[in-house]
Amino acid sequence: MSARTASPFGKRGGAVLALAGIVLFVFTLWAAGNQMDQPQQGGAPALRTGGRGFDGYAAFAQFLGKRGYTVDPLQSEAMAGQPGLLVLTPPHDANLQQMERVIALHRANGPVMVILPKWKSSGVVQRVPDGKYKGTVVEQLDAAVPRWLGWHDELAIDLYPLASKSSKGRWAGLGAAGNLPGIEAVQSAQGDGLVPLVTDTETDRVLAGYLDDGDYPALRDAADYDEPESKPYQRTNRFPLVLVFEPDLLNNWGFAKIESGRLAENMVRLTAGRGERRIIMDQMIEGAVAQPPRKGPSLIKQAFTPPFLAATICLILTALVLFWRALHRFGPPLLAARSIAFGKRALIANAAGLIQRARRLHLLGAPYADAARERLARKLALPARLDPAGTETAIDRALLVRAPGSEPFSIIAARLRAARRPADLVSAARQLHALERTLMR
Known part of the structure; x- marks a missing residue:
């Protein structure tokens, strides 16, 4: 009979384990549902969600990578202390204190380019007429000037429509010229200490420029820019700060034209300085006011809603059956028998x-x-000094006395030693066993 061992869990312990499993399962559904709620991003960051929209800068980043630059994302303020050209693309509601810290930290190690926001956009769900989900698109809301009080208040940023559509939003600067993709709202700036790099050819308004707070020979000679060859910076106390007020010069919408690519490469070469091939793109500057999360359907609610309700009921019934079976088993489990018995x-x-x-x-x-x-x-009490042949000869003589006419022991033993097939071995062994019984009687 197989031995029995005591059960590791009693009824109370089994009930506690089952209840803990149910609680953990519900907690898993709740946690997974919270992780599915994705925050709604505002603005047009370079590599964040929405970067591939018309107001994003994915094309700008990919273009720089194709031109041999190393494009790294800015993911922490500590990275701002590394060398290279830092490109910031803050939203309208940017955290100005965080952005100012990042700019000040990086200007001690490399130049900074800030592309100011103009377009406000949001993600909306677009559906086809039959009601089926088609996808998420970016809807243009409006153009607005960023209201950043306390951040370079000496600059006056304005938003204006072009006086005539015949100009087609013509811009020029840094050895390139082209047309803006939209002329209904053009963003520019003016103020003391702002040196123009790109201007509106009709109004001479500054679309991009840099702050004249240091010795930057490459940018200083930008008005006579002819060839894409930058000059080394004369190191003062900090590197230059370039401001792009019209984002359509470098965003995905403007990058549909080859002139924007030529302008982007020339501006990066001049701003980064000679020999610098590293670009750090903004992936950290968030809005000062967090956007409310876009709540998705709760997994717990979905578990008790058709068509998932049937699977949930089956799962609950299965758990109850297993729990009942665990409580009403017929005694403790049997020990398995040994694979090799004793004896x-x-x-x-x-x-x-x-x-x-x-x-x-x-x-x-x-x-x-x-x-x-x-x-x-x-x-037979034969002498121990006999060798094997002599012993077998003595056994043959004893057999001749006790069983005349029997086959000698030496012949049967020789046949057994020479046997190779199982049948021959068994036959010779039986004859030898019968001879032993004859001599031992």
Whole structure:
């Protein structure tokens, strides 16, 4: 009979484990549902969500990568202390204190380019007429000037429509010229200490420029820019700060034209300085006011709503059946029997099975014959000084006296030693066993 062992859990312990499993399952559904709620991003960051919209800068980043620059994302303020050109694309509601810290930290190690926001956009769900989900698109809301009180108040930023559509939003600067993609709202700036880099050819308004707060020979000679060859910076106390007031010069909408690519490369070369091939793109500056999360359907509510309700009911019934079966089992579990039993019979059977599987039966003849010879020598009290041949001869003489006409022991033993087939081995072994019984009576 198999032995029994005590159950590791009682009824109370099993109930506690089942209840804990149910609580953890509900908590998992709740946690997974919260992770599915994605925050709604505002603005037009370079590499964040929305960067591929018309007001994003994914095309700008990819273009720089194709031109041999190394484009890294800015993911922490600590990265602002690394060398290279830092490109910031803050939203309208940017955290000005954070942005100012990042700019001040990086200008001690490299130049900074800030592309000011103009377009306000949001993600909306677009559906086809039959009601099926088609996807998320970016809807243009309006153009607005960023109201950043306390951040370079000496600059006056304005938003104006072009006086005539015949100008087509013509801009020029840094050895390039082209047309803006939209002329209904053009963003520019003016103020003391602002040196123009790109201007509106009709109104001479500054669309992009830099602050004249240091010695920047490459940017100073930008008015006579002809070839894309930058000059090294004369290191003063900080590197230049370039401001792009009209984002349509460098965003995805403006990058549909080849002139924007030429302007972007020339501006990056002049701003970064000679030999600098690293660009750090903004992926950190968030809005000062967090956008409310876009709540998705709760997983717990979905679990009890068709068509998932049927699967939830089946899961609950299965859990109840397993719990009932665990509480009403017939005693503790049985111990498994040993794979190898104790005793001489089991040991002999295992050894025989091993020899048979190894196909070494032909090696058993000689040891069996030698063992029979030694047993008969002890039984007949033969002298120990005899060699094996002499012992077998003495056994043959004793057999001739006790059983005249029997086949001699030496002949049967020789036949057993020479046998190779299993049938020959068994036959010779039986004859040798019968001879032993005859001599030992």
